[in-house]
Amino acid sequence: MKRAFICAVAAAMFLVFAASVLTIYGCYRIQKMILPDSQEVWLNTRTVTADGRVLEGGQRVILDEPAQVGMIVPAGVDIALENTEFIIEKIESGFVALRPKQKFVYRMAGISMVMFPFVYSITGIMLCAWWFYRKELSPPIQVLADATKHIREQDLDFRVDYSRNDELGRLCTAFEEMRQALYDNNRQLWNMIEQRRILQASVAHDLRNPIAIVEGYVEYMQQCLADGNLNDEELRHTLSNLAVTAKRLEHYTDYIRDLNAIEETETKYSVVQLPDFLRRATESLSFLAEQHSLEIAYHSTISECQVKLDEQIFYRIVENIFSNAIRYAKSKVNFGYSLTDGMLMITISDDGKGFSRAMLRKKNTFLYSEDKTGEHMGLGLATSRVLSQKHGGSLELSNIAPSGACVTIKLAVHKMN
Numbered sequence: 001m002k003r004a005f006i007c008a009v010a011a012a013m014f015l016v017f018a019a020s021v022l023t024i025y026g027c028y029r030i031q032k033m034i035l036p037d038s039q040e041v042w043l044n045t046r047t048v049t050a051d052g053r054v055l056e057g058g059q060r061v062i063l064d065e066p067a068q069v070g071m072i073v074p075a076g077v078d079i080a081l082e083n084t085e086f087i088i089e090k091i092e093s094g095f096v097a098l099r100p101k102q103k104f105v106y107r108m109a110g111i112s113m114v115m116f117p118f119v120y121s122i123t124g125i126m127l128c129a130w131w132f133y134r135k136e137l138s139p140p141i142q143v144l145a146d147a148t149k150h151i152r153e154q155d156l157d158f159r160v161d162y163s164r165n166d167e168l169g170r171l172c173t174a175f176e177e178m179r180q181a182l183y184d185n186n187r188q189l190w191n192m193i194e195q196r197r198i199l200q201a202s203v204a205h206d207l208r209n210p211i212a213i214v215e216g217y218v219e220y221m222q223q224c225l226a227d228g229n230l231n232d233e234e235l236r237h238t239l240s241n242l243a244v245t246a247k248r249l250e251h252y253t254d255y256i257r258d259l260n261a262i263e264e265t266e267t268k269y270s271v272v273q274l275p276d277f278l279r280r281a282t283e284s285l286s287f288l289a290e291q292h293s294l295e296i297a298y299h300s301t302i303s304e305c306q307v308k309l310d311e312q313i314f315y316r317i318v319e320n321i322f323s324n325a326i327r328y329a330k331s332k333v334n335f336g337y338s339l340t341d342g343m344l345m346i347t348i349s350d351d352g353k354g355f356s357r358a359m360l361r362k363k364n365t366f367l368y369s370e371d372k373t374g375e376h377m378g379l380g381l382a383t384s385r386v387l388s389q390k391h392g393g394s395l396e397l398s399n400i401a402p403s404g405a406c407v408t409i410k411l412a413v414h415k416m417n
Contacts, residue, residue: 328352
C-alpha cells in the first residue's frame with residue numbers, strides 16, 4: 001500500500017508539473033502574440049559638413065535584418081563618415097496602445113499563469129486521493145464491512161477473500177483467521193449441544209426399562225399384599241430382582257458421570273512418526289488377543305511422515321473398539337490405517353456375527369447395547385464417539401461381507417512439513 005501511495009503521488013505531481021508548464025508557456029505565447037517585443041528602431045543620422053552645416057536624417061530599421069541606411073546630403077557636398085553621428089532609438093509597443101479586448105486577454109493570460117498551476121495542484125491532490133481510495137482502500141474496507149455484517153447476523157459460513165499482500169490485506173487475513181476460529185468454536189459448540197441432546201434422549205430411552213421393571217415389581221407386590229397371597233419366597237425373589245435392577249441403575253448413573261468427565265477432556269497434541277506409531281500401537285494389543293486365541297492383522301497405506309495427534313485419545317479409542325471386537329470375533333481382528341487430506345482413518349473389523357440391524361439403526365444413540373445382562377451398556381462406543389469428535393473426526397458402524405462388524409474411526413491430524 002505504501003508503494004501504491006508513493007506511485008500515485010509521484011504520478012499526480014508529474015501531471016501537475018507538466019500541465020503547469022504547458023499552461024504557463026501557452027499564456028506566455030498568448031501575451032507575446034498580443035504585445036510582442038518590438039525589433040524596430042529609429043536610426044537617426046547627424047552629419048557636420050566641411051562648411052559647418054549640420055545635416056540630419058532618420059529612418060525605421062528592423063533589427064537582425066539587413067537594411068540600407070540613407071542620409072540626406074545636398075548635391076555637390078562631400079561628407080566623411082567620421083563626421084557622421086548615428087543615434088538608435090527603440091520603438092516601444094506600449095500596453096496603453098492595445099485595444100480593450102486585447103488588454104483583457106493579456107491580463108487573463110497573466111492571471112492564468114498563477115491561477116491554473118494552483119488549480120492543477122488542488123485537482124491533482126483530489127484525483128490522487130480519489131484514485132487511492134477507490135483502488136486501494138475501498139475494496140478491503142468493503143470486504144471487512146461485509147464480513148462484519150455477516151458476523152453481526154451470526155452467519156459464519158463465508159470467507160474474507162482479499163489476497164493483496166499489504167497492510168489491509170494482512171488485516172483481512174487476520175479477520176479471516178478470526179472468522180475461522182469463531183466458526184470452529186461455533187461448530188464445536190453446536191456439536192456439543194447435539195451430543196448433549198442425543199445423550200439426554202438416550203438416557204431417557206434407556207432408563208425406561210429398569211424403571212418399568214421397578215414399577216412392575218412394585219405393582220405386583222401391592223397386588224399380592226392386597227390379595228393376601230404374598231409368601232416369603234415370592235417376597236425374597238421380588239426383592240432380589242429389585243436389588244439387581246437398582247444395581248443396574250447405579251451402574252448406569254456411574255457411566256453417565258464418567259461420560260460427562262470424558263466430554264470435558266482437553267486434547268493434548270504431540271508429534272508422532274507414522275506408520276511406526278500405528279504399528280507399535282497395534283502390536284501392543286497382541287497380548288490381549290492371544291489371551292482370547294485371536295489373530296491380529298495389520299495393514300497400512302501410509303508413507304513415512306510426522307503428524308500431530310493426541311496419543312491418549314488415540315489409544316483410548318482403539319482399546320475401547322478392540323475390547324468390543326474380541327468379545328465377538330471368531331479368529332481374527334483386522335486393523336487398517338490410511339491418511340487422506342489431513343484425516344487419519346482407522347478401520348477395526350472382526351469375523352464375528354456383525355452388528356444387528358437395530359444396532360446400525362441406533363448407531364448414533366449413546367449407551368446403546370445389545371447385551372441383555374446389563375454388564376455392558378455401550379459405554380465403549382459412546383466414549384469412542386465422543387473422543388473422536390473431540391479430535392475433529394467421527395465414528396461409523398457397518399458390517400462387512402461375508403460376516404463381521406466394522407468400526408471406522410476418523411481423526412483430524414496436522415501433517416508436519
